[in-house]
Amino acid sequence: MAAAFVVLPLVGLAQRAPWSDLATLLLRRSVADALWLSVFTALVTTGLSLVVGVPLAWVLARVDFPGRGVVRAVVALPMVLPPVVGGVALLFALGRRGLVGQWLDSQLGVVLPFSTAGVVVAQTFVAMPFLVLTVEAALRSADRRFDDAAATLGADRWTTLRRVTLPMVAPGILAGAVLCWARALGEFGATITFAGNLQGRTQTLPLAVFGALEADRDAAIALSLVLVAVSLLVLVALRDRWLVLR
Numbered sequence: 001m002a003a004a005f006v007v008l009p010l011v012g013l014a015q016r017a018p019w020s021d022l023a024t025l026l027l028r029r030s031v032a033d034a035l036w037l038s039v040f041t042a043l044v045t046t047g048l049s050l051v052v053g054v055p056l057a058w059v060l061a062r063v064d065f066p067g068r069g070v071v072r073a074v075v076a077l078p079m080v081l082p083p084v085v086g087g088v089a090l091l092f093a094l095g096r097r098g099l100v101g102q103w104l105d106s107q108l109g110v111v112l113p114f115s116t117a118g119v120v121v122a123q124t125f126v127a128m129p130f131l132v133l134t135v136e137a138a139l140r141s142a143d144r145r146f147d148d149a150a151a152t153l154g155a156d157r158w159t160t161l162r163r164v165t166l167p168m169v170a171p172g173i174l175a176g177a178v179l180c181w182a183r184a185l186g187e188f189g190a191t192i193t194f195a196g197n198l199q200g201r202t203q204t205l206p207l208a209v210f211g212a213l214e215a216d217r218d219a220a221i222a223l224s225l226v227l228v229a230v231s232l233l234v235l236v237a238l239r240d241r242w243l244v245l246r
């Protein structure tokens with residue numbers, strides 16, 4: 001019954017899909033813009049999350065410090081927080097009158113809301129925890145005796161990290177990056193709240209689906225099928241790595 005409950009909406013979506021016109025719908029300018037923007041911003045988000053998130057995951061996994069549990073909970077918060085609440089929080093923090101945003105505007109002339117950069121910020125806020133927690137779990141499960149052996153052979157901490165630790169947890173990093181990219185691709189609430197829904201600038205695939213539901217239902221269904229296909233591919237690709245998340 002549970003499987004049927006999940007499968008039934010997907011069957012309904014597939015049944016209503018305009019299969020004969022699918023290629024034409026996906027080649028429309030608005031659809032192509034949303035598809036390109038989604039892929040581009042999700043890739044940038046994943047790259048940014050790797051640069052910032054992997055060191056954070058290493059600290060959480062390997063450094064024992066007071067309040068580590070609190071830091072981990074804060075990092076994981078966007079995973080359970082309603083995305084629209086995240087978007088509101090980003091507005092008050094990084095908006096033109098926000099806590100940091102007003103300084104960015106006045107001192108650097110940087111305005112993040114309703115911009116492509118704002119899309120990346122919103123996606124990173126929501127998606128980066130998936131990478132951090134996945135990599136942290138991989139680091140915790142890695143055998144630290146290899147690190148100790150490298151240290152006894154004279155390798156410094158950086159060499160051990162680069163030549164021993166990272167290669168051991170590379171599959172976990174890859175899994176986290178794929179999850180991060182997929183979550184960024186499907187992000188809606190924080191994006192529309194913080195960055196708006198401007199075609200060619202901030203309108204990603206989920207936002208295009210939302211906008212097309214009233215005006216062009218066939219296009220909405222076609223875009224939905226793209227997102228479903230990507231999600232299924234990610235799940236199939238990571239089918240042997242879900243234990244990393246535990």
